[in-house]
Amino acid sequence: MTTTVSMTPGAEKGPWRREFFALMAIGLPMGLTQLVQFSINTVDILMIGRLGPEPLAAAALGIVIFYVLFVAGMGPAMAVSPMVSQALGADENDTRDVRRSVRMGLWLVGICAPIASLIYFFVEEFAVMTGQPPQIAALAEPYVLALTPGLPFALGVIVLRNFLAAIDRARAPLYVIMLTTLINAFLNYLLIYGNWGFPRLELVGAGIASSISHAFGFFMLAAYIGWEKRAKTFELFHNFFNHDWPRFAEVARLGWPISITIGFEAMLFNAAVFLMGRIGVNEMAAYQVALNVAAIAFMMPLGLSMAGCVRVGLMEGAKNRQGVRRAAAMAVTCSVGAIMIVAIPVMIWPMTIAGFYLEPGDPHNGRVLGLVASFLPIAAAFALFDAIQVAAGQALRGLKDVRIPMILTGISYWVVGFPVASYLGLSTPLGAVGVWWGLLASLAAAATLLGGRLWLITRD
Structure with missing residues (x-):
């Protein structure tokens, strides 16, 4: 198979160096895209945080509930990556097989997301039922409903990004998402605070801005695919509404374990948000800030791991087992290195980072700032395990090994992680800090189990 990686400077120096450059060629744009795309929510949180702790807590709760369906839809969207990569690894000119997978991935998210999102009309009742403060629940529901129209477009963006990564066109999504983020920030400025004559919609305005931004990103990527020389040969949108039920079922079969794995x-x-909500509103707001920092650190390793999935899939499609092992090992190593770049400063300067989210001079924010500063060193500590587990999981996904990892992930997070977090958080003096120790335990278990699974099935 011919790729552009062979033309990368230094690529002729050996197989490991070739793999490094191949991973970086896909992984750096994907990692930056993840980081910029995630910043849409980060921008929302930063701008909502200026409204005060209660709107920030409501945004935290709303995002949690919104992402229940987003995570469920990510399975079919992520299943496209190994299917396309293995098809191209076997035959780089097999446009028909690739087209079938991408189209049916879009069909799945386009059909299922709007139907499933009907549950968002019961956000307030669900939140109150789980013990959340009524005033926070009342603010969260309209925010989630404003986010809902963007759900199928956000999932569609993932499908198209994975397709472009597999054909070595990972930079275009980065540029599109950068533009999308700027649009989101501008719309937030207009709709959250009511500037330039627009109504002051606060949380609802943030949701509307995000939905518009997701739709814009999807249509921009679709336009690029119809224009770019290599991408347009796949004719993804020609006769788009012609059904392909066997491939639809195949995407669904591969996608549902991925959805459950991500969901675990x-x-x-x-669930930790709900634990924090039972402890207090300040703890919930502080958790959202600390989790946002941890998620920012996670974005580059996630992008590199997704590139690792592509690389492993290409090697598996080409029946190159040594290449599979090399691609998997490189993805794990680079993901760990990338997350440490952010985790170390977070551990050293937690209060400084907390000050980016909440005004340090406001006496109402003092308690939240102190909590954030106590959470961040633990979040930084579990970053190592987070990088290992995501890279190992994505490499296994590149091999279409999804069901055993689903079980291992369930054990890590719900047999180990949640009991520890709930016990330490609700039944010991550690309180909110104990919840974070439970999260660390879950990621350590996941890194051990998924890493062990990857080693076992690639050692031969």
Whole structure:
């Protein structure tokens, strides 16, 4: 198979160096894209944080509930990556097989997301039922409903990004998402605070801005695919509404374990919001800030790991087992290195970082700032395990090994992580800090189990 990686400077120096450059060629743009795309929510949180602790807590709760369905839809979206990569690894000119997978991935998210999102009309009732403060629940529901129209577009962006990464066109999504983020920030400025004559919609305005931004990003990527020389040969949108039920079912079969796997992790971190809500509003707001910092650190390793999934899939499609082992090892190593670049400063200067989110001079923010500063060193400590588990999990996904990792992830997060977090958080003097120790325990277990699984199935 011919790739552009062979033309990368230094690529002729050996297989490990070739793999490094191949991973970076895809992984750096994907990591930066993850970081910039995530910043849409970060911008929301930073701008909502200026409204005060209660709106910030409501945003935290709303994002948690919104991402329940987002995570469920990520399975079919992420399943496209190994399917396309293995097809191109076997035959780089097999446009028909690739087209079938991408189209049916878009069909799945386009059909399922709007139907499933009907549950968002019951956000307030669900939040109150789980013990959240009524005033926070009342603010969260309209925010989630404003986010809802953007859900299928956000998932569609993931499908198209994975397709472009597999054909070595990972930079275009980065540029599109950068523009999308600027649009989101500008719309936030207009709609959250009511500037330039627009109504002051606060949380609802932030949700509307995010939905518009996701839709814009999807249509920009679709336009690029229809224009770019290599991408347009796949004719993704020609006769788009012609069904392909066998491939639809195949994407669904591969996608549902991925959805549950992602859901196990995401729902643990989301369940921690509910634990924090039972401890106090300040703890919930501080958790959202600290989690946002940890998530920012996670974005580059996630992008590199997604590139590792592509590289492993290409090697598996080409029946190159030594290449599979090399691609997996490189993805894990680079992901750990990338997350440490952010984790170390977070551990050293937690109060400085907390001050970016809340005004240090405001006496109402003093308690939240102190809590954030106590959470961040623990979040930085579990970064190592987070990088290992995501890289190992993505490498396994590149091999289409999804069901055993799903079980291992469930054990890590819900047999180990949640019981520890809930016990330490609600039944010991550690309180909110204990919840973070439970999260660390879950990631350590996931890194051990998924890393062990990857080693076992690639050692032969």
